[in-house]
Amino acid sequence: MKNIFEKSYRFSKTHIQLLCLLFLGGGIFLVQSSPILGEGYSRYVYPVIATFLTAISRFIPVSLYDLLIVLAVLCLAVVLVLVGLRRLSWKQALKGFCYTVAWLYVVFYWTWGMNYFRQDFYTRNNLPHVAVSDSVYYAFTRDYIEHYNRSVAFAERVDTAKLRRLTNDGYRHLGEQLKIFSPYWVAMPKPMLLSGIMAKMGIKGYIGAYFNEPLVSTCLLPHEYPFTYIHEVAHIMGISSEAEANLYAFLICTASDDAAVQASGYSALFGYVMSNARRILSENQYKELLAMVSLQAKSLYEKEYEHWRNLYSTVLGDVQEKLYDWFLKNNKVSSGTKNYSEVIGYLMSYRERFKS
Numbered sequence: 313m314k315n316i317f318e319k320s321y322r323f324s325k326t327h328i329q330l331l332c333l334l335f336l337g338g339g340i341f342l343v344q345s346s347p348i349l350g351e352g353y354s355r356y357v358y359p360v361i362a363t364f365l366t367a368i369s370r371f372i373p374v375s376l377y378d379l380l381i382v383l384a385v386l387c388l389a390v391v392l393v394l395v396g397l398r399r400l401s402w403k404q405a406l407k408g409f410c411y412t413v414a415w416l417y418v419v420f421y422w423t424w425g426m427n428y429f430r431q432d433f434y435t436r437n438n439l440p441h442v443a444v445s446d447s448v449y450y451a452f453t454r455d456y457i458e459h460y461n462r463s464v465a466f467a468e469r470v471d472t473a474k475l476r477r478l479t480n481d482g483y484r485h486l487g488e489q490l491k492i493f494s495p496y497w498v499a500m501p502k503p504m505l506l507s508g509i510m511a512k513m514g515i516k517g518y519i520g521a522y523f524n525e526p527l528v529s530t531c532l533l534p535h536e537y538p539f540t541y542i543h544e545v546a547h548i549m550g551i552s553s554e555a556e557a558n559l560y561a562f563l564i565c566t567a568s569d570d571a572a573v574q575a576s577g578y579s580a581l582f583g584y585v586m587s588n589a590r591r592i593l594s595e596n597q598y599k600e601l602l603a604m605v606s607l608q609a610k611s612l613y614e615k616e617y618e619h620w621r622n623l624y625s626t627v628l629g630d631v632q633e634k635l636y637d638w639f640l641k642n643n644k645v646s647s648g649t650k651n652y653s654e655v656i657g658y659l660m661s662y663r664e665r666f667k668s
Contacts, residue, residue, distance in 0.1 A: 329411065336418040343426050350429030351436065354550045355493050361423055362548065365524035370499040375527050377520025378505035424521040427552040433559075436491045439661045446593055452660070453589045453601050459566070460582060461606040463574035470534055470572045476500055478573065479542050482564030483549065489666060492549060492560075499548065501526045501541045512625035513632035516540050519547040533619055535612060538576040539565055555654035559662065562655070575612070581655060582613055588656050 343349045369376055391408070394400040434441060444452075486492055504510055504517070507530040517528040517540045526544035528537065539561045546557035558581065565577025590598050 333411075333414050333418060336422060337414075340418065340421045340426065344429050347429065347431045347435070350426060351431045353426045354430040355491075358424070358427060358550045359493055362524050362550070365423065365522075366499045366548075369520075369523040369525050373502065375502045375505050375520055375525055376523040377525055377527065380522060381506065420521055424519065424524070424547075424550075427550045430550070430552070433553060433556050433658055434661065439665055441657070442660045442664050444592070444660055446597070449589065449592050450597055450601070452663075453585055453593075454604065456578070456582075456585050457601060457604045457609075459574070460578035460609050461604075463566075463571045463578055464606065464608045464612055466571035467535070467575040468572055470538055470576065471570065472537060474570070475538055475541060475573075478538075478568055478570075479545055479564065482542070482567065483545070483560070485567075486560060486563065492551070499524065499526060501528045501544065503530045504528065507531050509628075511620070511623040512628045514620060514624055514629055515632070517544045519544060524548060531619075531623060533616055535572065535576050535579060536616065538568075538573045539580040553654075555658055558655035559658045562659065563662070579609075579612055579616065581659075582609075584656050 343353055388409075391400065391405050395402060395405050430436070433439070483492060501517075502520075502525050504527045510518075511529060511531040515529065516532060516536065517526070519525065520527050526541065526548050528540050528544060532540055542564050543557045543561040546560045551557050551560065562577045562581050565573050565580075568574055568577075586598075586602070589601055593601075
């Protein structure tokens with residue numbers, strides 16, 4: 313009789329777990345099929361979830377997300393050892409692995425991932441795609457270089473203590489112009505525990521989705537910190553697009569009265585601006601613009617490039633690039649990792665609407 317009850321309990325427990333996974337998975341599929349539902353999640357559901365998660369994780373100084381990664385790897389190693397010692401069957405191990413992956417999947421999407429399914433930047437903010445002529449882009453790039461040169465010339469060391477207020481005020485201002493909906497609390501950044509490994513893949517920061525943590529690399533150069541932090545906070549606020557997060561970080565940095573923070577913003581997008589200039593403008597125009605860049609500005613950009621090139625591993629970087637490109641494309645980011653560079657198009661549309 314006891315065995316019958318035990319089997320019945322295990323049977324019902326398994327079915328309840330499966331029903332929960334199917335229900336939550338069905339919700340994800342439903343939201344994925346409709347940008348309107350995705351926008352509803354980002355505006356009304358996610359801010360509540362994010363506020364709850366941040367209320368817990370913001371008091372813990374270390375990255376809970378990175379600890380979860382380490383714990384997952386250790387658990388997998390232990391399971392493989394137990395299977396090798398025949399203390400655990402392959403069937404039990406595989407079943408446990410599948411359930412764990414399934415729960416990580418549904419929890420990821422319900423706590424943050426469904427922000428991928430919201431309306432795109434142009435639709436949500438009712439902004440048009442702007443067709444840019446050669447003369448307009450030349451003038452824009454020249455103005456960009458002048459501001460970049462000036463910010464670098466007067467920049468001193470970044471005062472990180474002021475960044476939180478700058479970020480909150482910046483997003484509050486942008487929220488009056490664009491559709492940005494923030495949780496009640498925005499967490500301070502935490503250092504990535506796996507910065508060395510992530511640097512080999514060119515990763516400067518990411519969101520700890522399960523705990524709503526903005527995580528930044530300890531390998532960052534001082535001038536990179538403001539832009540990277542503000543970029544990651546955009547993800548905390550439900551912005552999944554890398555280009556959109558780049559836009560908000562740039563706008564907030566360059567609106568600052570701190571030259572070092574301004575330099576962080578201008579340096580971050582300098583490569584995208586000049587890459588577009590090379591593609592859009594004539595060779596002579598491009599060379600003219602390149603000659604306008606000050607030695608200090610060039611030195612700062614080249615220093616950053618060399619720093620990350622020395623840390624980068626081609627093998628790990630290529631694998632991460634392909635996996636992330638696949639991940640983005642399967643989450644309705646059709647351009648994949650090229651989404652980062654689309655920030656210039658967003659910036660031109662923003663400038664057209666808010667010329668002041």
